[in-house]
Amino acid sequence: MNNIYTEAVTDTRWLDATEMAAWSAFLSTAHLLERRIEEQLKAAAGLTHPQYEILVRLSGAPGGRMRMTELARGCVVSKSALTYQITQLEKVGLVERASCPSDERGVLAVLTEAGRHCLEKVAPGHLEVVRAYLIDRLSPEELRTVGAAMRKTEQALRAAP
């Protein structure tokens, strides 16, 4: 009693053992690592991970400045979350807002000197964690493969919406 429609709707491609194991481990690792990083950053500098991400992205941008929307895209947070976090970072003097010369609506998030120094102070301890739990546990070949796999997925996800 099957036809192409019921087939299409009904046939689920479940995950085999290898796929399931990979997906499950990926999920747990992402959450666990996030927790660990959050803990380290909070203890070391009172920063959250999204805040740290913002500083990192700004520090890599020309002039230490970026448009809000672009920054939000880079950090993979909503625009409203970025507005909130930039306000927080402004309060503690790590970031400033500047108006955009080329677009009257635009706002630039600008890394301050204090922000750059904070990042330089915090980065080593942060990288320590990333290394200790992820990077240093993988062989060069594993690292290459993981990197390639993640890039493919990232690209697909950024293209989709």
Next chain:
Amino acid sequence: MNNIYTEAVTDTRWLDATEMAAWSAFLSTAHLLERRIEEQLKAAAGLTHPQYEILVRLSGAPGGRMRMTELARGCVVSKSALTYQITQLEKVGLVERASCPSDERGVLAVLTEAGRHCLEKVAPGHLEVVRAYLIDRLSPEELRTVGAAMRKTEQALRAAP
């Protein structure tokens, strides 16, 4: 003017290009995929990803039941977040609470029939997303390597605290 102490504190092992690319892609992918999954689950069944995770873990446990603390560990959420989510799921009848026979303090989260049916209904669409953006984009060998890498990291993170 260096000694072993300043060395130890000062020498930061930065990430080389390969390491940086892998880490950055991992981070972005985790966030993007999370967003995409959240969107799909919300649209398909009004579930959040943590809620779906709870249903999945329960469905895989003997008797469809698990202790709160163990479930929280499995899902990688705080105990208070789990308390909140189980209450939510109870409201819509997908999960029930039961008292634990062996421990008076204990609480068992139990998957209801409705919960099991909901999961069966939602799983295909969810897996579609996981496949479309991650699993099906990787070669069997890549998948194996990613799985192994994630398991190593997960294990390290679960052992640490």
Next chain:
DNA sequence: CGAAGATCGTTTGAATTCGAACAAGAGCCT
């Protein structure tokens, strides 16, 4: 047995997230 300390799940309060709605400005097309 009984006291000290660990563990269990919940409650509480603060912080953060998201999407939707909004006003202001840019861009396009004729």
Next chain:
DNA sequence: AGGCTCTTGTTCGAATTCAAACGATCTTCG
């Protein structure tokens, strides 16, 4: 120019997260 439509960043409200504090129960060890 002028009207449409898209984009920008912010604001709002609701939902969710976490850690810390708590009362209740278990466990261990003297």
